[in-house]
Amino acid sequence: MKAMIVNQFGGPEVFEAAEIDKPQIKPQHVLVKIAATSVNTVDTMIRQMGAELPLSPAAPALLGMDFAGTIEEVGEGVTEYQVGDEVYGCAGGLADLPGTLAEYIVADSNLIARKPKNLTMQQAAAIPLVGITAYEGLQRAGIKAGQNVLVHGGSGGVGHIAIQLAKHFGAKVFSTGGGEPQLKLIEQLGASAINYRTESVEDYVQKHTQGVGFDLVFDSVGGANMANSFAAAALNGQVASTVSMCELDLTLAHFKGLSLHVVFMLIPMLHNHGREQHAKILKALTTIAEAGELTPELDETDYQLAEVSKAHERLTSGKAMGKVVVSI
Known part of the structure; x- marks a missing residue:
């Protein structure tokens, strides 16, 4: 089958076209003809860092985690799916799990679901990693109807899904963005947009919560921005972070009695847990x-499969809105 592989980790240009063996079906797995995949930040980190990142596969590596496609073969023990089902999921591209930058994937049936009937393959392929991350973070933080929820980075992959899910759960949603296109998208998604470049945390906390703070802060920016999340949260509030690989002073979190939920959605794939x-x-x-x-x-x-280098360049440029998708 056709694939784009990485023989040497580095910049976006490292992808090479290759013909590799079509994967063989296994028990509890399904063989999926991939229609589309999407690029996530973790994909670019693996491609760039290689062995420096503990979850990276060894070279030659087949990257790509998300996919949408059609089942062509069902493994022993799989009863929920059959040939012809359209499915989506996040099932490869790290450790010993071959990825989705290819025509086929053999995916664990516990890592997939039937794709939404009203979405295209490209739209469905954009959801799994960011959708699971946003859903898990909001649920672990105990989201409830009527809460004031702040989403940092609402025009990004995880953030724009978190806005929609928070609204689905009945929250009143606010979100930060840094430019007119980003703020416009945030408003279109149904959240009140906050320009973090022109409004201080203190200002928007006062403006939108009368100084009380947000019940739940979903931080898809993370790192140093987590200090802003602590500052924006209400007393005994909840903070969910997707980017927590940093050193941080927790003094403010202590004195406000905050609960911090770190979301790392790759754990089930990495540890088969x-x-x-x-x-x-x-x-x-x-x-x-x-x-x-x-x-x-x-x-x-x-983008098409042969253009995956351009897709990685697009995501790392910071200019992308929502999700960058590659059709196979």
């Missing part, structure tokens, strides 16, 4: 999408 939870979340996301309450935003660019 609780994979069925991903299937459960994906099924919930399908239901929400089919109800018209979740539609991924696709970047204006359009």
